[in-house]
Amino acid sequence: MANPFFQCKEFIVHQQHTSMKVCTDACLFGAWVAKQPSLETAHSIVDIGTGTGLLSLILAQVTHKNNTKITAVEIESQAAAEASSNFSISKWSDRLNLVNDSIQDYTANLMAAADEKKLFDIIITNPPFYEGDLKSPDKNKNKAAHSTELSWTSLVENSSSLLKEEGHFFVLVPTLRAYTMQKLAEANHLYLAEEVLVYNDAKHLPFRSFLHFQKNSNTPDKGNSVLRNKIVIKNADNTYSTAFTELLKDYYLHL
Numbered sequence: 001m002a003n004p005f006f007q008c009k010e011f012i013v014h015q016q017h018t019s020m021k022v023c024t025d026a027c028l029f030g031a032w033v034a035k036q037p038s039l040e041t042a043h044s045i046v047d048i049g050t051g052t053g054l055l056s057l058i059l060a061q062v063t064h065k066n067n068t069k070i071t072a073v074e075i076e077s078q079a080a081a082e083a084s085s086n087f088s089i090s091k092w093s094d095r096l097n098l099v100n101d102s103i104q105d106y107t108a109n110l111m112a113a114a115d116e117k118k119l120f121d122i123i124i125t126n127p128p129f130y131e132g133d134l135k136s137p138d139k140n141k142n143k144a145a146h147s148t149e150l151s152w153t154s155l156v157e158n159s160s161s162l163l164k165e166e167g168h169f170f171v172l173v174p175t176l177r178a179y180t181m182q183k184l185a186e187a188n189h190l191y192l193a194e195e196v197l198v199y200n201d202a203k204h205l206p207f208r209s210f211l212h213f214q215k216n217s218n219t220p221d222k223g224n225s226v227l228r229n230k231i232v233i234k235n236a237d238n239t240y241s242t243a244f245t246e247l248l249k250d251y252y253l254h255l
Helices: 024-034 054-062 077-088 103-113 139-145 152-162 175-186 242-248
Strands: 005-007 012-014 044-048 069-073 096-099 120-125 163-174 190-199 208-215 227-232
Touching: 012 077, 024 054, 024 163, 024 190, 024 208, 024 242, 044 054, 044 152, 054 069, 054 077, 054 096, 077 096, 103 152, 120 152, 152 163, 152 175, 152 190, 163 175, 163 190, 175 190, 175 208, 227 242
Parallel strands: 044 069, 044 120, 069 096, 120 163, 190 227
Antiparallel strands: 005 012, 163 208, 190 208
8 A cells, every 4th residue: 555645855745645756757857857957046936737736846945046846737636736736745836736636628718818928938748658458447547547638749738838948848758659749749849958767777678758848949950969868766676876865865864
C-alpha cells in the first residue's frame, strides 16, 4: 500500500485520493526543471496534469523570490481536490492556483479572452504515457496514465498556444518515445533545446527523458545545437549518485 503522504523538506504531498502517486522520476524531473535559468525570470508557470501537485510545489519552492504565479490544471476531480489541499497547507499557497478542468477547455477559455498578458513563461508537464496499452480497472488511474483524455498531439498544440514567444516547455516522457514528442513539438513551433537521459543505473538503458523545448527560438536554421546530458540514479553499490543527490538535496529529507 502506497504511503498516504510524501514528506519533503519544505512541503508535504498527501496522495491518498490520487491515482498516480509521487515517484522518483517525477521528483527528479521537477528538481531538474527547478535548476533551469529560465526559472529565475519566470513570472507565470502552468503545470499540466498536476496530479498531487508535486511539480507545482517544487517550482513554488524555488521561485519565491520573484513571486512567480503557478497555475496547476488537473482534469480528475479527486486529484484536483487533493492537489488543492496540498497547495493550501504549503507556505506558497498565495501563488498556487488549482484549476479542475481539461487543458483543452482551459486553453480555449483563455484564448477566448484574447489577452496575451495571460500567457505563460513556462509550461511543465508529466503527461499520460500510454496509448493503446492494457488499461487499469481504475478509471481515474486511466485518466492519469493513459492518453485517452489527453493525447500528446493535443498536449503539444495547447502548450504552444499557452506559451509566450520564447517561452519554455518542459516535459517528461519514456525515452523510447522521446523522438515522437520532439516531432510533435516541432510541428507546433516548439524546438528542442536540451535532452537529459535518465538511467536507473549504469548497467541498463535509459528509461526516461527530460525534454526542454523553446517556442519559436531554437530552430534548426538558426544553427543552435541541442544540449545532451544524462543522469544515473544509482551507483554500483546501490547508493544515490552525486548527480541525483545534487538535484534532490533541497527536497528529500534524507539527502
